[in-house]
Amino acid sequence: MTFHCCIMPKNGSPNEHRKLSESWHQVAGWVLVIPLLIVLWETGAYLLNQPWILPRFSLVARQLMHPFQDLYASGSLASNTLVSFVRVLIGFLLAAIFGIPLGLLMGSTRAVRGLLEPIIELLRPLCPIAWIPFALAVFKLQTLPQVFGIRASGTILDQVQTGMVFVLSFGAFFPIVVNTLDGVSGVRRNYLMLAKTLGASRRQTFLHVYLPAALPMILTGLRQGIGLCWFVIIAAEMLPGANSGIGYLLMYAADQSGMNVVIASMIIIATIGALLNTLMVHGTKRLIGWYGKEF
Amino acid sequence: MEKNSDMIEPVVVLRDVSKIFRSESGVEVKAIEAVNMTVAAGEFVAILGPTGCGKTTVLNLVAGLDAPDSGSIMVRKTNGSNGVIPYVFQHYTLFPWRTVLANVSFGMQMSGMSKRDCKKKAFSLLDQVGLGASANAYPHELSGGMRQRAAIAQSLALDSQLLVMDEPFGSLDDHTRHEMGELLSEIWSHLQMTILFVTHNIDEALMLADRVILFKGHPGKPEEEFYIEIPRPRDRLSTQFTALHVELRKLMSNECA
Numbered sequence: 001m002t003f004h005c006c007i008m009p010k011n012g013s014p015n016e017h018r019k020l021s022e023s024w025h026q027v028a029g030w031v032l033v034i035p036l037l038i039v040l041w042e043t044g045a046y047l048l049n050q051p052w053i054l055p056r057f058s059l060v061a062r063q064l065m066h067p068f069q070d071l072y073a074s075g076s077l078a079s080n081t082l083v084s085f086v087r088v089l090i091g092f093l094l095a096a097i098f099g100i101p102l103g104l105l106m107g108s109t110r111a112v113r114g115l116l117e118p119i120i121e122l123l124r125p126l127c128p129i130a131w132i133p134f135a136l137a138v139f140k141l142q143t144l145p146q147v148f149g150i151r152a153s154g155t156i157l158d159q160v161q162t163g164m165v166f167v168l169s170f171g172a173f174f175p176i177v178v179n180t181l182d183g184v185s186g187v188r189r190n191y192l193m194l195a196k197t198l199g200a201s202r203r204q205t206f207l208h209v210y211l212p213a214a215l216p217m218i219l220t221g222l223r224q225g226i227g228l229c230w231f232v233i234i235a236a237e238m239l240p241g242a243n244s245g246i247g248y249l250l251m252y253a254a255d256q257s258g259m260n261v262v263i264a265s266m267i268i269i270a271t272i273g274a275l276l277n278t279l280m281v282h283g284t285k286r287l288i289g290w291y292g293k294e295f
Numbered sequence: 296m297e298k299n300s301d302m303i304e305p306v307v308v309l310r311d312v313s314k315i316f317r318s319e320s321g322v323e324v325k326a327i328e329a330v331n332m333t334v335a336a337g338e339f340v341a342i343l344g345p346t347g348c349g350k351t352t353v354l355n356l357v358a359g360l361d362a363p364d365s366g367s368i369m370v371r372k373t374n375g376s377n378g379v380i381p382y383v384f385q386h387y388t389l390f391p392w393r394t395v396l397a398n399v400s401f402g403m404q405m406s407g408m409s410k411r412d413c414k415k416k417a418f419s420l421l422d423q424v425g426l427g428a429s430a431n432a433y434p435h436e437l438s439g440g441m442r443q444r445a446a447i448a449q450s451l452a453l454d455s456q457l458l459v460m461d462e463p464f465g466s467l468d469d470h471t472r473h474e475m476g477e478l479l480s481e482i483w484s485h486l487q488m489t490i491l492f493v494t495h496n497i498d499e500a501l502m503l504a505d506r507v508i509l510f511k512g513h514p515g516k517p518e519e520e521f522y523i524e525i526p527r528p529r530d531r532l533s534t535q536f537t538a539l540h541v542e543l544r545k546l547m548s549n550e551c552a
């Protein structure tokens with residue numbers, strides 16, 4: 001029945017057909033490629049038989065099934081992940097709180113942009129990890145509650161060091177500022193003219209034109225920012241001075257040759273990173289449905 | 296052509312207006328020079344001319360988007376619009392992040408009108424331009440003609456007596472362009488507005504305007520003026536219409552030669 005191929009385009013539009021096969025590939029990516037790699041891994045590890053180098057997948061999976069089990073008296077996978085996540089969230093939020101308004105200001109006020117752009121362009125290429133020794137020297141091991149004079153709050157915040165928040169904020173700050181700035185300065189002149197002929201004041205133009213027009217870029221900045229935070233925190237927690245977090249647990253487990261914990265941590269880190277990105281992309285889709293469909 | 300529109304109270308007066316643009320490389324372009332023109336209250340004036348002769352420049356000056364290098368521009372303030380002059384462009388006439396309803400409400404929102412009143416008035420304006428059913432659509436979901444309908448409603452919301460339009464139907468097909476012309480004619484006579492309308496389409500100018508001002512040259516300036524005394528509704532096939540059409544066509548092509 002080879003004739004079927006010729007008839008097919010008549011039934012569904014070519015576009016529909018493409019969409020269908022695209023989603024089919026994606027499903028196959030999940031249900032075929034990933035399981036296939038797992039089978040290869042399991043067999044390879046079984047044949048190699050050196051679990052301190054490559055533990056079997058089933059061993060790692062067992063580790064992942066018991067996320068609350070205490071490991072090496074350093075907390076569980078779950079508790080350490082939570083600590084890392086809270087650190088990232090605080091650092092990221094601070095970066096957004098400072099980065100978005102500053103980007104808006106720089107994008108709309110030429111003087112501010114002129115004054116600040118050189119220092120931003122100079123510091124931006126610096127990997128945030130390079131700030132860690134400096135942050136440790138300045139903040140020591142001080143935690144966030146201690147900044148406010150509370151020695152121990154009895155909450156997870158006692159695990160959030162000021163120095164780490166500083167480094168994370170610094171990392172996320174640049175993509176947020178720069179993208180917001182680009183978004184604002186890239187606003188079409190036509191929309192500014194339209195707003196003016198409709199009687200918008202300077203403040204109203206800012207609120208009702210610059211801000212919505214820049215929103216897609218602001219969201220891109222936020223997405224890059226939180227992704228970078230998640231990169232940085234893992235590295236930061238591997239360095240001396242850290243005593244908790246999923247990055248710390250990963251490093252500690254490696255010292256104990258607990259490769260199954262190492263790989264379990266890696267899977268958690270990757271999955272959360274992917275989830276954060278997906279959340280940022282799909283959670284904001286409805287806000288900027290118009291983007292790229294201008295006329 | 297001896298009629299003088301200064302006799303009736305003028306809404307727009309340009310006296311010896313010139314505008315020079317400086318490009319980024321420092322080259323100066325004289326866009327218009329010594330432009331004198333007047334638009335009377337209730338008049339529909341079309342500015343007709345080939346590309347680059349300064350039509351848009353004139354509108355931008357009238358709308359206050361740009362300042363002249365010499366000469367004076369007077370635009371009579373009309374009640375309601377607090378000095379704002381609504382301007383319909385050819386492209387980017389709507390904010391893509393706002394629904395049609397929110398676009399039409401924009402001007403009212405800026406002037407501090409309550410949300411409820413905005414909505415009510417926007418709906419009635421959308422009905423007026425035949426777009427009531429698309430209130431909640433986004434601009435990218437509309438056809439070109441529908442977008443310009445929304446843009447007209449958006450500018451009518453300001454209750455201005457004067458409306459300026461720069462080739463608003465320039466990217467529409469003939470059929471839609473004619474439809475839009477009829478709609479605009481209706482609105483103009485119904486609301487007794489003053490409209491300053493730029494086009495390079497002779498047919499459009501003759502169908503809509505009381506007076507056609509032909510712009511020419513670099514720098515551009517008004518060269519000829521025609522009072523169109525064909526009674527409305529106008530018939531494209533009438534001898535009066537076709538005769539004027541031919542005359543204008545000749546004048547326009549002289550310019551290119």
Ligand SMILES: Nc1ncnc2c1ncn2[C@@H]1O[C@H](COP(=O)(O)OP(=O)(O)OP(=O)(O)O)[C@@H](O)[C@H]1O
Pocket residue numbers: 316317318324325326344345346347348349350351352353495
């Ligand atoms: N912002 C600007 N900077 C430099 N030159 C400009 C600028 N705006 C217009 N000009 C120049 O001024 C002249 C008149 O331009 P204008 O846009 O008013 O013409 P137009 O009659 O509207 O043309 P079109 O029919 O193509 O829209 C042109 O030579 C143009 O190059």
Ligand SMILES: [Mg+2]
Pocket residue numbers: 350351352461
């Ligand atoms: Mg123009």
